Amino acid sequence: MRSTAIARVIGRRVWDSRARPTVEADVVLAGGAQGRAIAPAGASTGSGEAVDLRDGGPEFGGLDVSRAVAGVNDEIAEGLHGLDATDQGAVDAALRDLDGTPDKSRLGGNALIAVSMASAKAAAAAREQPLWACLAGSSGKDLRLPLPEIQLFGGGAHAGHRIDLQDIMVTAIGARDYVEALDWTAEVYAAAGALLDARGQLFGLADEGGYWPAFDSNEAALGAAVESIERAGLTPGQDMALSLDIAASQFGTHGRYRLAADGRSLDSDGLGELLEDWLRRYPIVSIEDPFAEDDPEGFRRFTAAVGQRVQIVGDDFLVTDARRIREAAAKSAANAVLIKPNQAGTLSEAREALDAARESGFAAIVSARSGESEDVTVTHLAVGWQVPQLKVGSFARGERTAKWNEGIRIAEALGGRGELHAIEDLGAVPIR
Ligand SMILES: O=C(O)[C@@H](CO)OP(=O)(O)O
Numbered sequence: 174m175r176s177t178a179i180a181r182v183i184g185r186r187v188w189d190s191r192a193r194p195t196v197e198a199d200v201v202l203a204g205g206a207q208g209r210a211i212a213p214a215g216a217s218t219g220s221g222e223a224v225d226l227r228d229g230g231p232e233f234g235g236l237d238v239s240r241a242v243a244g245v246n247d248e249i250a251e252g253l254h255g256l257d258a259t260d261q262g263a264v265d266a267a268l269r270d271l272d273g274t275p276d277k278s279r280l281g282g283n284a285l286i287a288v289s290m291a292s293a294k295a296a297a298a299a300r301e302q303p304l305w306a307c308l309a310g311s312s313g314k315d316l317r318l319p320l321p322e323i324q325l326f327g328g329g330a331h332a333g334h335r336i337d338l339q340d341i342m343v344t345a346i347g348a349r350d351y352v353e354a355l356d357w358t359a360e361v362y363a364a365a366g367a368l369l370d371a372r373g374q375l376f377g378l379a380d381e382g383g384y385w386p387a388f389d390s391n392e393a394a395l396g397a398a399v400e401s402i403e404r405a406g407l408t409p410g411q412d413m414a415l416s417l418d419i420a421a422s423q424f425g426t427h428g429r430y431r432l433a434a435d436g437r438s439l440d441s442d443g444l445g446e447l448l449e450d451w452l453r454r455y456p457i458v459s460i461e462d463p464f465a466e467d468d469p470e471g472f473r474r475f476t477a478a479v480g481q482r483v484q485i486v487g488d489d490f491l492v493t494d495a496r497r498i499r500e501a502a503a504k505s506a507a508n509a510v511l512i513k514p515n516q517a518g519t520l521s522e523a524r525e526a527l528d529a530a531r532e533s534g535f536a537a538i539v540s541a542r543s544g545e546s547e548d549v550t551v552t553h554l555a556v557g558w559q560v561p562q563l564k565v566g567s568f569a570r571g572e573r574t575a576k577w578n579e580g581i582r583i584a585e586a587l588g589g590r591g592e593l594h595a596i597e598d599l600g601a602v603p604i605r
Pocket residue numbers: 214215216217218339340381418420488511540541542543544566
């Protein structure tokens with residue numbers, strides 16, 4: 174193998190799927206191999222996430238990333254020069270040290286994650302392997318593909334808060350393989366569009382490409398999702414189930430929750446009762462952030478009540494942080510975690526969070542962000558790290574389909590249609 178020492182790091186400003194500036198990084202090794210990655214960005218962010226560096230000036234609503242890009246080209250390029258890209262731990266430790274803040278706000282989580290991922294890709298390129306194979310090491314041909322979670326309807330911060338729930342997703346729990354899971358999803362997505370059109374409720378597309386419906390209540394969205402599954406000729410709860418991201422931090426704090434679409438306010442217990450009622454009436458297998466990030470007690474009570482039969486996922490609550498995951502596990506507050514690399518700020522820390530989840534018996538889902546690009550690293554992480562579930566927003570925009578389609582190519586390289594993980598590998602929860 175030619176030299177894997179980092180020779181150059183190049184940062185540039187590119188654009189994300191919300192027409193906002195973001196950071197792209199190239200890492201070039203002395204032997205000639207190169208890797209490139211683009212930082213994603215959230216809209217409903219947890220307060221414990223790595224912080225993106227944004228310029229705050231008059232351009233692009235204060236969201237310009239010129240300073241973050243300059244940091245990549247100067248400090249980071251200089252600091253990483255000569256480090257071995259195949260030692261991801263050392264590269265990420267150097268990035269953390271260069272930044273020097275606990276929340277990565279000085280050089281920016283956006284700069285760090287772009288460089289961290291680009292370095293991993295350069296190391297894979299030097300080995301003449303795709304990233305998923307490089308990350309998986311010797312696991313070779315037995316690798317499985319993740320079960321897709323796909324957004325049908327968008328709400329909350331991604332759709333002008335038309336409804337309070339952020340992601341109403343479907344997941345093909347009965348599919349035989351990854352390719353079939355996508356086939357079914359396409360049918361359900363099309364059926365949902367036809368249904369909303371027929372009802373005159375079609376309003377546009379939300380940030381992640383799910384329909385932005387003119388529903389007059391949160392439950393109307395759940396009902397329409399079930400109907401879409403049926404219209405596609407599939408059996409709700411058997412072939413295709415619902416998965417929700419409540420993103421409750423967006424409409425609640427200090428144990429008070431305001432469901433604007435339903436015109437009601439609830440305390441933490443009341444919200445728990447509402448969700449339990451939905452669990453009885455709709456085929457829901459997974460609920461993300463059912464309570465706000467400042468309501469661990471809500472998570473704990475809900476997990477005690479229904480954690481045996483539904484996946485309870487911490488996103489804003491756990492922010493891809495190993496320490497928070499261990500704390501939540503010790504209190505039995507949630508039983509699953511979303512793994513978003515840019516919440517952690519480096520790939521190594523995202524991996525540590527995944528390891529903490531596995532040690533705690535938590536299930537895990539690799540996830541993209543609402544602001545995305547053509548970068549398909551998350552698909553490689555889900556396969557390379559053998560995480561059984563992947564959440565990438567909808568099925569209807571290029572930055573999303575790029576990631577789903579990459580899974581088809583990986584399945585093909587593995588010699589088939591993408592075998593899904595077994596039920597027991599999904600972790601705490603019997604979701605298939
Ligand atoms: O909350 C989430 O899980 C993500 C993806 O839907 O949204 P955002 O990237 O805005 O945090």
